[in-house]
Amino acid sequence: MCAFRSRQRPSRPVVRRESLLRLRSNGRRNRRNGVMEVRTACSSAPGLAEALEEVSLQLQGFAPTVLVVAFNTVFSGEQLVSGLEARFGCIIAGCSSCKGALCVVPDASSAYASHTNATLSLFAISDPQGHYGVGQHQLDPEDVQASAKSALDMALYASGRGYESPAVIWCMLPPGQEENIIAGFQSVVGETVPILGGSSADNDVSGKWQQVSTLTAGHDHIVVLVLYPSRPLGYAFSSGYKPGPQVMTVTGCDGRQLNTLDHTPAAAVYNRLTGHTIDGFLQGGNVLAASTLHPLGRKVGAGDHYHEYLLSHPHTVTAEGAMTLFSEVSLGDELVLMEGSRDSLIHRADRVLCNALDLLEEGARPKGVLMIYCAGCMLAIETDLTLMINELRRSHPHLPIMAMYTFGEQGCFLDGKSRHGNLMISALVFSA
Known part of the structure; x- marks a missing residue:
């Protein structure tokens, strides 16, 4: 190879x-x-x-x-x-x-x-x-x-x-x-x-x-x-996920902590776009299980017939409404809400x-x-x-x-x- x-x-x-x-x-x-x-x-x-x-x-x-x-x-x-x-x-x-x-x-x-x-x-x-x-x-x-x-x-x-x-x-x-x-x-x-x-x-x-x-x-x-x-x-x-229609821009971050998306606290944006899957954690908590089928994706490669996405898995929500991830993001990154299923x-x-x-x-x-x-x-x-x-x-x-x-x-x-x-x-x- x-x-x-x-x-x-x-x-x-x-x-x-x-x-x-x-x-x-x-x-x-x-x-x-x-x-x-x-x-x-x-x-x-x-x-x-x-x-x-x-x-x-x-x-x-x-x-x-x-x-x-x-x-x-x-x-x-x-x-x-x-x-x-x-x-x-x-x-x-x-x-x-x-x-x-x-x-x-x-x-x-x-x-x-x-x-x-x-x-x-x-x-x-x-x-x-x-x-x-x-x-x-x-x-x-x-x-x-x-x-x-x-x-x-x-x-x-x-x-x-x-x-x-x-x-x-x-x-x-x-x-x-x-x-x-x-x-x-x-x-x-x-x-x-x-x-x-x-x-x-x-x-x-x-x-x-x-x-x-x-x-x-x-x-x-x-x-x-x-x-x-x-x-x-x-x-x-x-990965076993496909991109959804929602695209967000990282407007505040620190390595693996995602502070804001489109100038709004990241957890609030994520919760709204996923149909309130983390309602019970907006004041803080572990969201690993709740976020597994809806990670955040970054487009990292594309051709005439394919697109590739690198995924970040939300881990916790902080008291300030930020989300910690298991991989880094950068200011200005465009993130796509990915969609997965047990079958996929x-x-x-x-x-x-x-x-x-x-x-x-x-x-x-x-x-x-x-x-x-x-x-x-x-x-x-x-x-x-x-x-x-x-x-x-x-x-x-x-x-x-x-x-x-x-x-x-x-x-x-x-x-x-x-x-x-x-x-x-x-x-x-x-x-x-």
Whole structure:
């Protein structure tokens, strides 16, 4: 999807050599053996020891280059990484996912072990001809972009291919500073490298989210995986919403706080246009659930036959009538009131996956799909998640699929620009 370009070799991170080797894919030991393969494994066990045992049995005989991990935050990230590294000895990158993760595990007989809310899910990539590296850095709120740069520099150095731009950057972040983190990444590789991934989630927005890598686990770490795969990738980034007729202009804001729309308190405008959906919160309160089907959208790309929108999810109403969001807006932005439904959210995962498949190079055979699905969307259709996973299984009967439920989504639109948004869905397809 993205042509490699030469870049300055990254500086060596300040870590011990044996630690650096643990951040690097082990494919070069088997460089002449095998092609790209992907498998998924998952467990709904409530205890970590049992979950680790179950996923290990499912991947028995498979030697992954990389494990991308999604887990319920009731598990200890530190203990999880220790258990996975002892069993698989490969690089690890992942984060907690709201109430678990979606995972489809096809086997040779087309029988499925699938879960809509697995406590532990693994997306295992074996790519002996590829190069991968993981990096991490604790987020410094005083210099977010420097933290992001350090994490990416470590991943690029560990990959052994840091003098070239990666095909994709996959990131797992703490919520809250995603726009600045993306800017930090782009200060290293420029704006043409696709940045995908999600913001780690917990089960109740209490701040118990976790990020994990081969070397670390924490609540405020930037974890980044750089991919130089041996075969082409396909990716798509979209939402399950359509634009409504109402367009408003941001006339007062401060980062993620939307103060006024058309010179009127934002909450009052939003309440009127949505048919009084937040009547009970105009003096203040949490409106996450009430606003899920009516986010605010910004047009970010358009062609002759399509328009793309980046979404912002209203979070709270302040005592002054402002609204806090999970992504930033700017003065003068034109916002569209978006419209969604349970039905559109159920079917959108399959549509985004199909879009990513369509964007694979001709002749490439899909081997597995790594997805991000907004936790807010998941919670809105929680009782119908079985319908969503069954549609994925019917449409793609031989594809391993894993989807993380996140509190923020990073992705690349058709205009080639990577952005942070809310209530979004992304798919990254690996091929052979």
